Amino acid sequence: MSDATLPSRRLPFPAALRRWNIAVGALILTIVVAGALLAPWISPYDPFRMASGPRLSPPTAAHWFGTDELGRDLFSRVLLGARLSLGIGLAAVAAGLTFGVSFGLVIAFYPERVKGLLLRIVDVVYSFPDTLLALALVAFLGPGAENATLAIAISLIPFYARVTYGLAAVERAKPYVEAAQIAGTRATRIMRVQVLPNILQSLIVIGSIGFSSAILSAAGLSFLGLGVQPPSPEWGSILASGRNYIARAPWILIFPGLAICLTVLSFNLIGDGIRDLTDPKGRQRRI
Amino acid sequence: MLTFVARRLLTAAITILVVVFLAGVLIHLVPGDPITAMLAQSGNASAADIARLTGQYGLDKPVWQQTLLYVSNVLQGDLGTTIRGNEPVAPLLLGRLPNTIILAVAGLGTALALGIPMGVIAAVNRGRAADFAVMLIAILGVSIPGFWMGLTFIQFFSLHLGWFPVAGTSARNIVLPALTLGIVHSALVARMTRSALIDILNEDYIRTARARGLREREVLMVHAMRPAMISVVTVVGLVFAHLLGGQVITENVFSWNGIGRLAIQAMLQRDYPLVQGFMVIFATSIVLVTTALDLLYGLLDPRVRRR
Numbered sequence: 215m216s217d218a219t220l221p222s223r224r225l226p227f228p229a230a231l232r233r234w235n236i237a238v239g240a241l242i243l244t245i246v247v248a249g250a251l252l253a254p255w256i257s258p259y260d261p262f263r264m265a266s267g268p269r270l271s272p273p274t275a276a277h278w279f280g281t282d283e284l285g286r287d288l289f290s291r292v293l294l295g296a297r298l299s300l301g302i303g304l305a306a307v308a309a310g311l312t313f314g315v316s317f318g319l320v321i322a323f324y325p326e327r328v329k330g331l332l333l334r335i336v337d338v339v340y341s342f343p344d345t346l347l348a349l350a351l352v353a354f355l356g357p358g359a360e361n362a363t364l365a366i367a368i369s370l371i372p373f374y375a376r377v378t379y380g381l382a383a384v385e386r387a388k389p390y391v392e393a394a395q396i397a398g399t400r401a402t403r404i405m406r407v408q409v410l411p412n413i414l415q416s417l418i419v420i421g422s423i424g425f426s427s428a429i430l431s432a433a434g435l436s437f438l439g440l441g442v443q444p445p446s447p448e449w450g451s452i453l454a455s456g457r458n459y460i461a462r463a464p465w466i467l468i469f470p471g472l473a474i475c476l477t478v479l480s481f482n483l484i485g486d487g488i489r490d491l492t493d494p495k496g497r498q499r500r501i
Numbered sequence: 502m503l504t505f506v507a508r509r510l511l512t513a514a515i516t517i518l519v520v521v522f523l524a525g526v527l528i529h530l531v532p533g534d535p536i537t538a539m540l541a542q543s544g545n546a547s548a549a550d551i552a553r554l555t556g557q558y559g560l561d562k563p564v565w566q567q568t569l570l571y572v573s574n575v576l577q578g579d580l581g582t583t584i585r586g587n588e589p590v591a592p593l594l595l596g597r598l599p600n601t602i603i604l605a606v607a608g609l610g611t612a613l614a615l616g617i618p619m620g621v622i623a624a625v626n627r628g629r630a631a632d633f634a635v636m637l638i639a640i641l642g643v644s645i646p647g648f649w650m651g652l653t654f655i656q657f658f659s660l661h662l663g664w665f666p667v668a669g670t671s672a673r674n675i676v677l678p679a680l681t682l683g684i685v686h687s688a689l690v691a692r693m694t695r696s697a698l699i700d701i702l703n704e705d706y707i708r709t710a711r712a713r714g715l716r717e718r719e720v721l722m723v724h725a726m727r728p729a730m731i732s733v734v735t736v737v738g739l740v741f742a743h744l745l746g747g748q749v750i751t752e753n754v755f756s757w758n759g760i761g762r763l764a765i766q767a768m769l770q771r772d773y774p775l776v777q778g779f780m781v782i783f784a785t786s787i788v789l790v791t792t793a794l795d796l797l798y799g800l801l802d803p804r805v806r807r808r
Contacts, residue, residue, distance in 0.1 A: 235640075338519055341791060342746070342787060343747070346745070349746075353767075353773075354530040354531050354773070426643075433648075434648060437648050440765075453649060453652065457652060460655065471653065474649060475649070478643075482640055
């Protein structure tokens, strides 16, 4: 395939919203983000105050999601949980993306021999599931929100590095990079000024994929007691404390779980939709 | 073929070595003095305990020597002893390995049994309602946290309907955790089967088979499914690795007595030798399985060997 037949990677914004998966994903995400941002103003109760209502009360008009074992309002807790989950996700993805993309770019510009070795190392780490990597790191760093975020960020690096390397290697082989090299431009400058802007759009897609896995990992770690610690209402940690009451109060289980599912689903839908739009193979198949 | 096998085995050996090395290095991430941190957790630390552990880890030596000591110990089959109870780590973990393998195989079997038919249905009905439904289920599947699905299953099937025991490690108990792992991971299998089969159904030889007047079922089962399954074998390794990752949490949800449950207990109790041992044994299992599947793939598809 010559360069001329490659479809443009640019995404027309309104057209993107016409795809059902992007539209639905964006809608869910908007609601979750709005809930997270407005949590302090729209929470009907203080999420930490015990005995806001009766203990283990099922959903009522006063407590939309019911109350937990200490009488705390579950709706307020799930709302604040959105803040924690999205915050951890954002921090982990930002850090993971920064380091991963840097590694990927650097590897693409190394001489053949070093490249092979570095790539092998990335592949080795990448062959382990990210949840497991995060788990192993937290085991040594110790439990807590900051350490969990750090561990998740590190666990995302191999994925981002691998994908960035793939994208950068393609760009590197193009004539404009060669021209810049002949003109004597330093490799770091070529990476930053020429290659990075050209792969940025694809990086946004993998950013959204990382988000869903970061949120799942954060919830999993908190559920195991290794992430966000109670009484902070991270969704995973609400589930961990609600676990003992699942027979009497299934609502403690249902609402935070649905919150995780919907948030992760929104990122997956958006990622899928953008991939459909940018994947030339997928496009050809539809014709 | 021989060079392919040799190269694959060498990579596996190097990977395992890297993991052992990492397990030896990572303990230095522990904030402060690891021995104090470990013993603080178990409470009754005596001077003798501190001396024993300091000697065991060579903590009076520089970091690189400690790491080398750990690596050489592991290579000789010595994973150290636990902080709690001073038990040898290796037999403790290996004793739990069968339970973990049984659940992993059951989970993988469920994932394939659900995912492959879903992928076939989607591919055959491409662009129609059935395809859309399957793909929707698949994307929901990757969005649901396994531990939450597990808790929901316990609530509904064990507590509400009373069909299964809530927790434990027996033949009856395996159904819910295997189903949880299977459903979550069937999504990837379904996607892979679908895209492999769609590619193959567009091939010329399929058109030829249809032109020869073969029935559609025969075309699908005999001509299309076989090569599609080869593609599926490639993702089985990936699915298996991810399944083992998810299994750590699932074992905890269902109180399944596998390595994952032991590992989380060790992490919460800061029993670092046990955590290191878990990393080594778990990672080695993943490497062995993915290597075996790679070799199988090379056996099935000669083109792979040349890469």
